Amino acid sequence: MKNFQIALIPGDGIGPEVVAEGVKVLQAIEGMDASISFSFTTFPWGCEYYLQHGKMMDDDGLEQLKPFDAIYLGAVGYPGVPDHISLRDLLIKIRKQFDQYVNLRPVTLLHSSLTPLKAKTEKDIDFLVIRENSEGEYAGAGDWLYKGMPEEVVLQTGVFSRKGTERIIRYAYEEARESNRTLTSVSKGNALNYSMVFWDEVFAEVGKEYPDVKTYSYLVDAASLYFVTNPERFEIVVTSNLFGDILTDIGAAITGGMGLATGANVNPEKTFPSMFEPVHGSAPDIAGKGIANPLAAIWSISQLMDFFEEGQWGRAILHTIKRMLEDKEQLTPDLGGKASTSEVGDQFVELLKRLT
Numbered sequence: 001m002k003n004f005q006i007a008l009i010p011g012d013g014i015g016p017e018v019v020a021e022g023v024k025v026l027q028a029i030e031g032m033d034a035s036i037s038f039s040f041t042t043f044p045w046g047c048e049y050y051l052q053h054g055k056m057m058d059d060d061g062l063e064q065l066k067p068f069d070a071i072y073l074g075a076v077g078y079p080g081v082p083d084h085i086s087l088r089d090l091l092i093k094i095r096k097q098f099d100q101y102v103n104l105r106p107v108t109l110l111h112s113s114l115t116p117l118k119a120k121t122e123k124d125i126d127f128l129v130i131r132e133n134s135e136g137e138y139a140g141a142g143d144w145l146y147k148g149m150p151e152e153v154v155l156q157t158g159v160f161s162r163k164g165t166e167r168i169i170r171y172a173y174e175e176a177r178e179s180n181r182t183l184t185s186v187s188k189g190n191a192l193n194y195s196m197v198f199w200d201e202v203f204a205e206v207g208k209e210y211p212d213v214k215t216y217s218y219l220v221d222a223a224s225l226y227f228v229t230n231p232e233r234f235e236i237v238v239t240s241n242l243f244g245d246i247l248t249d250i251g252a253a254i255t256g257g258m259g260l261a262t263g264a265n266v267n268p269e270k271t272f273p274s275m276f277e278p279v280h281g282s283a284p285d286i287a288g289k290g291i292a293n294p295l296a297a298i299w300s301i302s303q304l305m306d307f308f309e310e311g312q313w314g315r316a317i318l319h320t321i322k323r324m325l326e327d328k329e330q331l332t333p334d335l336g337g338k339a340s341t342s343e344v345g346d347q348f349v350e351l352l353k354r355l356t
């Protein structure tokens, strides 16, 4: 019997609404698979907590999270608390301190009706973006000089360490080798004459150890174009923190939008817990209405099961989402349906049980 300890951080807005549905799925798996059990501990951190306690999480919050096998997070951020505080003091802190340097974002079209791209189908849009998640353009290094004066200057420094660059690129090569897929590096060496020239060098250097992996290198502007015009070019993409952030939103746009985009923040060495979350935010515009789409959060559970090396469940969840998408009526309004968040969760669990 494997017991997985999961820390739940439902967070703000629709976060708790969609996390509840993800937990339903885990409980269903526990019911069907005698070899797996989960225990859950919920942490009340987020913006409401901030307004009461003046901080996004407990001072020893990271210590509290450390013993868990994984963190399942909804979303953080809400009007009334500046976004740079809510994101930096909770999400980014966890990603950084727990060395979750790999961000895995699938760009997979699960149903052809979901893409705005003309004549593209499931077989054209099916790739994985591996985004550097610990440094780069989001390292938070820089300066703000002569604030408010005519001479005002701000510096935002990209930090690309050899260790940080090499390990993400190596992770991507390993993934490409294991799954027998091509690897595309996305950078911008023509304009960013230090960081991205270095990135390209490391990509070529590490590549010498993987002669069996077929590689491509694109500039980020061209890659943005190809995401839309030729998504079938991509199988695995490795890129920096900023470029990955932007490209994966294009990825979400071509595969059905925010209600379906997921991302795993992984510490591959398992020294610290990894974190699984839908990509979307707290959606204050629809929070409390019971209409948030839980499928992105459920897809995160698929990634979580893969991470736990229970790939049969990861695949079963994905397959069930595909089946759900065949009937619009049973989906939430963002996907053209009339169902509520919890109805989608219940229906999902029913279908998962029927299909496995």
Ligand code: NAI
Residues within 6 Å of the ligand: 014, 018, 074, 075, 076, 077, 078, 079, 083, 087, 091, 258, 259, 277, 278, 279, 280, 281, 282, 283, 284, 285, 286, 291, 292, 293, 294, 296, 334
């Ligand atoms: P958002 O993703 O919350 O919402 C953007 C649009 O997508 C809204 O119209 C929303 O209704 C819709 N949407 C998002 N998720 C949906 C779902 N599951 N079902 C149906 N519709 C959905 O992004 P926004 O509005 O820019 O940010 C709102 C707050 O969330 C901010 O405080 C922001 O900082 C935070 N945020 C947090 C993230 C995280 O926790 N990882 C990521 C992005 C934003």
Ligand code: MG
Residues within 6 Å of the ligand: 245
């Ligand atoms: Mg983003």
